[in-house]
Amino acid sequence: MTPAFSYRYACVRCAAPQPWGEIRYRCLECGQNLRIQRQVDADSPSAADIVSTFHGRGLWRYGALLPVEARWASRLAVGGTPLVDCGDGGGVRLWVKDEARNPSGSIKDRATDVVLAFARRAGCRHSVTASTGNAGASLACIAASHGMSATVVVPASTPFAKLAQIRAYGAKVCEVDGSYDGAFDIAERMADDARVCCRNTGINPFTREGKKTCAFEIAEALDWRVPDWVIVPTGDGNMLSGIAAGFLDLHALGITSAVPRLLAAQADSSNSITRDWRACDDAMALPESPTLVSPDTVADSLSVGRPRDHFAALHALRATRGACVALSDARIMAASRDLAQHFGLWFEPSTAVGYAALGECLATGRIQPRSRVVLIGTGSGLKSLPRFDSAAPGHLRDSANAVPRRMPGEPGYEQSEAQP
Template identity: 80%
Template structure:
């Protein structure tokens, strides 16, 4: 089945095709990010034939739809994470895709697994990435399994727990007195050598290919009948564009008959994509450069001043008829406690932003009662333990009473230590 497909690069903005072979990062005409374009060689395979190839566990189950052979993958099991049925929540049927079960504790492992498989095939011996924590931990983890050295460039504000995790896997940590965007540019320059792979989110097109597999798993869990909405915590925009690409792939191949709507969740101070989406007009071209913001948020995974997959993220929202919501830190932290105490799911604040965004859209009527909704749980709460108890009790009480309407009254007022 793999031989039925061939691949090439194409620009996400100008659509200019670019030759396959060496790892490429940017369009040679306009400088925008690239995407991987699949072409069918010969007779188009049926949806049934493609699905029949889905065997094994983890994300390599979908090897027929990935642009690199599974033999180049790591020894770790990435993907195959559970979809947890949380029942009725505020009138919607809620499921949570628990990506905290990946080897380094976050969804970023899906991207890294494909990126380093491609790097291994290309003969790279070193990998580098800019990160606020999760991507760096993921790179360090999977590079160790691949026997590849790695360097992670991080701002000094990166949480200690995430730095400890990166160092535990043996990667070199380069801390800079600057922002994530500064780290991004430094890491990109480090990858000038052909033997070095740059894993930077957005500019490495294979990050999107890895994240597609999360959409494949969600669709398969619903027996190829997709949910109404998928809630995606959004910083750089690469998870958003990757999830959209996965669902669009399945639709184009005839495996599914619909594409879910995507809800992008951002932090108030890191709301570049939200602002540009609100200013978007469907009759005009998408903005070519992002609005630059000054992030200061507890959701460090979403803390980006200039989203690096901006254009592809806005395109993902447009083609899925999506929406974008930004939340303040108080609501994000309160949502984190609600997820943990109601469902037994402790995620880092970025996921909580998604949960708060869901209930914001329920309150405004954007998401209707009875909808089937999947919340993407992007990373474990163990990556941000310092944030869990920082929410003020008053905020938690207000949020618990206003948002999780499905909690029985007798439970809603039990807020003593260990009581819910």
């Protein structure tokens, strides 16, 4: 399908337009991230005409609202994930968007599928990304389906299950001492060649375009009547900015009549966006650079010291009248057990951050009883096995049939922990 609109790049901060065509990562004027701007004019299709083009399954169902043709997409079934109706979830009408159903097991596949579609169109032969696990597994998976080589730069603390998944797809893994933020800078330098696509979250504007489609699916599943709140687990801020962009697009095009409020859910030690949001007085006060933090959390997918889509994330909160909550690891793991045992939904700890945030906001009155709420289920619990095992009751951990506290390849693993 040919895109129904024309596009250009624009800076998320200064709004300076940038030429369309090749992949671009940063504003030529101020160095901030870019967004992809849809050009609407008198000849643009109507809301009804756009909706009439939504055919098939998966994220490419919304090809009319994407800036690259579906013919460049992977052969994998990305998107089209279920919106699970959880009924009365703690006093609200709760749905969970189960993104663990994507090919590599996380929402990251939406971003990667659109990123690599445009990369193929632009003639790229190799792709690289920094990751704490999920983005790397996603890139490795979808690059393999394209026959494209990939390199994933990860901190040494990346969970074993995620490293195993990346390697299984054939990507090259580059482990670095230090944090995700250091890995991010290394991956960006690896993409100096125009034939190499950098998938890094935030600086590649097509990551936001892919994540928009999650908002499209939520709205369509609810017959274009958007929920009151959407809870978005937040680390780098790119999922938050992408989900917001999706709902704002639908509203601007007249497909929906409202925009839901977004709740950014963070871990206590990885709460840069929460801190900066609380410090903002008005729209002009959005800081240009993030507060730096030192993350140490079980929610490894959200373990970010310097959010790379920081400005766009704060703007998303402004545009949706949103809020931020940061939770302790103890509350995150308790929420994870509740999700699994009450609804049969076992997600990685980053999703549980969102469920814990729902409880917090109900207790404080920020979210009112009987509100319609959607929680983004970011990825499978199978990706974080040691995290769950270390939080399990002692009699389960110490039983003869227990999973080792650390898996081979995890920092601190010792042979004595292996099963006999």
